Amino acid sequence: MVFDRVSVPVAVCDVYGAVQVANPAMAAECGTTPGRLRGRDVLELFRPQEATQVERIAEALRLRHRSRYQVSVRWQAPDGAQRYGELTADPVSDTVEDTPALLVMLRVLAEREAHEQRPPQVAPIEARILALLASGTTTAQAARETDLTVDGVNYHLRRLSSRWNAANRTELVARAYTLGVLAPGVWPPTPASWEGSE
Incomplete structure (x- = not known):
């Protein structure tokens, strides 16, 4: 009951x-x-x-x-x-x-409808890092692709993990898809259309 x-x-x-x-x-x-x-x-x-x-x-x-x-x-x-x-x-x-x-x-x-708007607190560089992560790149490769240092990539990943309460990178990527940050059904993974200018 x-x-x-x-x-x-x-x-x-x-x-x-x-x-x-x-x-x-x-x-x-x-x-x-x-x-x-x-x-x-x-x-x-x-x-x-x-x-x-x-x-x-x-x-x-x-x-x-x-x-x-x-x-x-x-x-x-x-x-x-x-x-x-x-x-x-x-x-x-x-x-x-x-x-x-x-x-x-x-x-x-x-x-x-909420996913069709830009999710709050996700910078274009963060969306790009998430897309790279979803495609299986290493932190070092993501750093080269985004012109950041490895520490810079890790900084953004730590901030996102904290913001979304994600326990690991797999969960972080899953949440990025769930929140509409990454475009569904696209390979290689790319940020959703609102990030197209990145």
């Missing part, structure tokens, strides 16, 4: 991601009722921004690692708006030997 009163969208899924129970806030994000979410695949409801995030989580769960996992996702809200956010999955079970269920929480970050 307490589960239903939680305002944060929450669901309990089996280890494969099938929803076992969801609260009304989670169902509202999908435009349905909690009972209709039962058995649905959470990653079909909320599409991952990066398939590699899901593959790493699946492998970790197979190895019985019990960490918190985050996946950047997007989905269509009931009003038709494209929304962006993060799913956080925590493995939970009564004993270490039991196959865990996943406690899944959704954090809504923004809708598409």
Whole structure:
């Protein structure tokens, strides 16, 4: 009963991601009722921004690692708006030997309209560094490409990590895509159109 009163969208899924129970806030994000979410695949409801995030989580769960996992996702809200956010999955079970269920929480970050504007506090050089990072360049290569020193690149990455509360560079890149700083579906990665003059 307490589960239903939680305002944060929450669901309990089996280890494969099938929803076992969801609260009304989670169902509202999908435009349905909690009972209709039962058995649905959470990653079909909320599409991952990066398939590699899901593959790493699946492998970790197979190895019985019990960490918190985050996946950047997007989905269509009931009003038709494209929304962006993060799913956080925590493995939970009564004993270490039991196959865990996943406690899944959704954090809504923004809708598409917000992504069409310039994200606050992202300088063109920071967007360029993020694009280089997303393409797999090293810090030294990014420094050469941007005419900065290695320390200069690291300075910008530390500032962005602090601003976005990103634990590592992979999460930093994921957030850059989620926030609309990097253009989706483009290779090599490039800053979104508002950064085109860089």
